[in-house]
Amino acid sequence: IYNVKIITPSPAAFDSNIVINISSPLFSLFEHPIPGNFSLTSTYESIIGAPLSTIEAKVSGQVLTESDIMSIASLHTAYFNTSPVPYYLIYVKMTSWSGVPNSFMSGALNVNFTDQVYLSGNMYSFTQITVPNRFGIEQVVAGYTTLTIASNIQSLQIGVVSPMVSIYYNGVNVTANPSLALSFPNTSTGILSNITVYSPSTATEYSSINVTVTNPATGVKTYVTLPEKGLTGYYEGNLRIVSTSYYSLYAGQPGVISVAPAKVNNISVISTISVGTAYIKGVQTLVDVSGSNYFFVGKIILKPEVTALTVINVSTGMPVSPSNLLAGKRYELFFNMTNVGTVTATVYAVVKITMNTSIALSPQVFVETIAPGKTVTFGVLWTPTKTGSYNITIALFSNPILDIPFNNTQSLYSYTATVSS
Known part of the structure; x- marks a missing residue:
């Protein structure tokens, strides 16, 4: 009954x-x-x-x-x-x-x-x-x-369990996942993400909790109030994300965070909740539980590109065409590499020169760290000894053991040099 x-x-x-x-x-x-x-x-x-x-x-x-x-x-x-x-x-x-x-x-x-x-x-x-x-x-x-x-x-x-923080966008869990970075907002209303905190230790104690949201890229910190859904221990609320150009419309309002353009914004969400005073080893102690997580706004794109080859005659200091080189002369081969991605990339570039199947210049490795939008220049010294056609290659890798090429960009570049007597 x-x-x-x-x-x-x-x-x-x-x-x-x-x-x-x-x-x-x-x-x-x-x-x-x-x-x-x-x-x-x-x-x-x-x-x-x-x-x-x-x-x-x-x-x-x-x-x-x-x-x-x-x-x-x-x-x-x-x-x-x-x-x-x-x-x-x-x-x-x-x-x-x-x-x-x-x-x-x-x-x-x-x-x-x-x-x-x-x-x-x-x-x-x-x-x-x-x-x-x-x-x-x-x-x-x-x-x-x-x-x-x-x-x-x-x-x-x-018992006491730390709160578990998750962030959702359009129903998809985007927590701590660079591949699910939110697109940059380009309107005054921005975009809304959902913050969910599961805190069973405080399920019947608080009808709502506050979380602190921080974006180091803009220096903005705000808080979001999350009401509890029933007596489940789940607290949910929305965070509005706007670009820095529109943030003045919301400045000072809780629940709004700004994001900087042309970079990846790593936004943290922290939940700290007081669960009361407990006796621990006979000592009355104030107990807080805390949990945190993060998400990204702005796509993470690692994309280095070799954008130019310049050949300099060492004896004259003048640039020459790769198709008009002379045997026995010493040349500097300078390569321009640009980061067209959205985050700083460390690139391992391997330069090699061959004639048919013979190696004319042993592979040389250059390690370059390039910020988004920046270009670096590196090069090799080479003295061709034979006349004929040479193949100059540059392979780009993302790790020092040179076995992982950059998978979202061209990873191998090839130039032809012609040497005469």
């Missing part, structure tokens, strides 16, 4: 509430409040408390009886609804146990910093007695029986 369960997400913080759901079709037959929040009075305490037996904290050893539970619950607003089955929600406050055996603070269930809470309910049962050769029910025996089967006993883990 009765269904009793704990709906507080596990693990719950030592200083939060145990939310108990008590449902029964009988509640619609008894006196009951109108749906919504209401104050627990003696009129309802006996009706709501009847299905409850005990709550026990395993580590602290405290046991609350039905009357204890309802006494604590009466200090908090309760909730009643009729759908889908009539049910009540009551709140039982927890507090940190001092660690002294059999010494408990009144008005709450005393739990250890880490603990296990068990809730036992009652089952209302009745027996009809009939007698052969007589009509009707002779006697009805009814009463409450405490449920002792393990599957019928509700449990709640007590």
